[in-house]
Amino acid sequence: MAFLRNTWYMIGWANELDIGFVHRTIVNENILAYRLSDGSIAAIEDRCPHRFVPLHKGRQIGDVIECGYHGLCFGADGSCVKNPVEGAIIPKAARVRTFPAVSRYGVLWVWLGDPAAADPSSIVNLDFLVDPKRSTVQGYMPTRANYELAIDNLSDLTHVQYVHSEFQASEVFHKLKSEVFQEGNTITTRLTLPNGKPAAVYSNAVGGLDAPIDLVNEVEWHAPSVAILRVRGYRPGDRSESLFDVKSAHIISAESQGTCHYFFGNTRDFALGDHKVDEQIKQWQRTAFIEQDKPMLEAQQAFLGDRDLFDLHPVLLHTDAGSVRIRRALRKLIEDERDAAVPK
């Protein structure tokens, strides 16, 4: 199956670079990201052209990467800048591919397509992740599932009632309203649970466990696989002011056909900088994502194997409207990209 290439993929959190290299396979490309001395980000092929060992087994010296096997050194432009043996010739072929890369919103992004087309301004706006008025808890979950299954999961939030029931099962679930909105290639799925009791986690914000609220969950999808999830509570029927507003980014990068990198960043506008609350949210992320979502996604993938979910004719429910719309939009973008690549 084809992947979108002229787009920015998250390869890691920017602060992972404080510990060492960030190296992951993105859409079947082995990529090594590192920080240059001027603070900018370089991303090169994670494979030495000499004997094909991963360059992340070497080390960074100034702005170059030294291969850990025989010491060839590569610059951020991909060229081999040093053979450690005096006078030894450096073959012209000794170079690695490079990828446009940038750090934005605390996220490291790499561009897999035509470098000339790489425009950081096309990166999805995730400024809430670094909003000084919010606190963010980051997470990462490598998942043995196709990235579209993770997007499906997000674009049909009715699963929360079942998969994450201890956090947010609603007694008015049967009355839910499901809507889909599209603006260009941004597709938003909205789930409204009217006049129900709040989950425990929101009870303080709304005035107790018995204070009824309209719960509005929105998932805003951006191609190929970034989703912004917003959970808001309102007094029933009154949308003038939200009682709480929880926002999170779910950034998924395909690793291969059957595996993906799932990054999440949960933000809040209260208890800023409170490490105890951070720790509670981390624990919640572990439970909800790693113990609950991940096994579900991986069970689907294990069954699908190399097959595409829609080729197996799944039963479609009206709550699938968002995921169907998204899969179609994504298919169209991939086809358009392929068509544009054909010489006229």
Place this chain on the structure above:
Amino acid sequence: MAFLRNTWYMIGWANELDIGFVHRTIVNENILAYRLSDGSIAAIEDRCPHRFVPLHKGRQIGDVIECGYHGLCFGADGSCVKNPVEGAIIPKAARVRTFPAVSRYGVLWVWLGDPAAADPSSIVNLDFLVDPKRSTVQGYMPTRANYELAIDNLSDLTHVQYVHSEFQASEVFHKLKSEVFQEGNTITTRLTLPNGKPAAVYSNAVGGLDAPIDLVNEVEWHAPSVAILRVRGYRPGDRSESLFDVKSAHIISAESQGTCHYFFGNTRDFALGDHKVDEQIKQWQRTAFIEQDKPMLEAQQAFLGDRDLFDLHPVLLHTDAGSVRIRRALRKLIEDERDAAVPK
């Protein structure tokens, strides 16, 4: 390789249902078995038609299974009986396959073939497993080997002398007599070890370690892969009354080409209900089956891979007469079934 389908396969022990769902893959079908409120057994496809997650990740509510992903509910007849969202349409395609299922002799049986042909009276008689005058110790061993290798193992009990030598090596092994009897599709292999010393485990029953016995081992095979093993001791040359009579069921269900479910039930007519003896037998089962037979079967399978044992031209000994007869009978049954399915 084809499998017999118009037959009953064991999917589990009935008392496994006391703990939760029984869900296993039988002949490449994912099946979920559960108990209905009237005490009967239901077996449905373990795969939600909506997003293809296993239904065993959901829960049972009354007589229906609720999918653990988005809450569709399925009845024992396979139809979707509920979409949790008020007024939401249930697509006709929202249904799962069902399998005739029944509990008999403490065993859960499922029928993979034409439901109209499913007749519980064709289940092999294993009433000794639930005979109040006997005590039974059950076991289960998932095995990475083709199910026919397990049947081979049983139908040539000379292996006991080598694989389980510490339990039953006989000093008169070289004098053994091997016979095969066939009645319809029931094939019995009998091994007689005449006038030898009893194994320690039988010494009490025969009057000491030095009291010579004729040891008679019989394996009665029923297609496709149920075997009843009977071990009896007699005073030499006198078949009028057995000194001991140990009977066990070995019920093997193919999971896939290279894996099977191996269930065993060992019964005895002494020390009834004695948990200490139960525990000794459990320990013996672990040693004999899991530590001794299983590695042997899995080593064969690792070598065979997708190849059929007989395509590799194994050397045949006269003690293979039973296993050869069984493989042929099984092949014929599978071919007959295939031929019957061809429209005339």
Place this chain on the structure above:
Amino acid sequence: MAFLRNTWYMIGWANELDIGFVHRTIVNENILAYRLSDGSIAAIEDRCPHRFVPLHKGRQIGDVIECGYHGLCFGADGSCVKNPVEGAIIPKAARVRTFPAVSRYGVLWVWLGDPAAADPSSIVNLDFLVDPKRSTVQGYMPTRANYELAIDNLSDLTHVQYVHSEFQASEVFHKLKSEVFQEGNTITTRLTLPNGKPAAVYSNAVGGLDAPIDLVNEVEWHAPSVAILRVRGYRPGDRSESLFDVKSAHIISAESQGTCHYFFGNTRDFALGDHKVDEQIKQWQRTAFIEQDKPMLEAQQAFLGDRDLFDLHPVLLHTDAGSVRIRRALRKLIEDERDAAVPK
């Protein structure tokens, strides 16, 4: 990819036989080696022709191997010498393949090709491994990498500067001289590091950490995959007498296309029989081979998969001269063998 067959492969260390059978897969052949009562070595196919279980699951009785499943016995000539059942016929087909085998230099060698051509005098001379004036520390490392990658590793010792830097990084590395010599099918790669400081391990032998030496590393390759590594230190410019002389054998046997057996024997001419020094060397072997070389080789293999390294057009450096020469010589030997096998 083809392998050389008319050659001796190491299947294990001779002293492994003190513990039990030596059984390994060499070039896709399952082989079982054992010692006969006259002290000579037998090697037979590790697969019973009856039901295809590995014979190493059985036991040795005198000079025959008894299968652990049903007790057929095989002699060192491969014939079945016993069916344990009295009077039972032994089919003619009941035999296993045999391989010429010999113990030399503490090494068990097996010959995979035409038995008539098996001449132990063609085994590489490794008498330093059993030289009473040296002490040897043996090791073994099963590796998930093609055997040629291990040979590449040895024939380009510049990797020591990076992979094993804490043992032997040299401040004059950039001044190294790399030479290749060929005599028939023996190819020697020599690396000279002139006038540099000795590694800590050699400092005693040369008169302190600041006494400059010429360090000369030589790797002598013998087809298909035996290498003798010699590390010597000299006073700068003076080759009349070495200050130290460390010699090791690296004996690699292909197991399959993507896996190999890597045996090593490090010898020294000092601290003979000193078990504390032995233990230090063992620890060093674990670090250098298992923690450092092995992950590098396996990372290459993971990337290569079924592809041949040279088909991927690696960049070639002048320090690759040895490995290129070796790969070519090996290719030629394999092709010659194949051509010789074609009837004229």
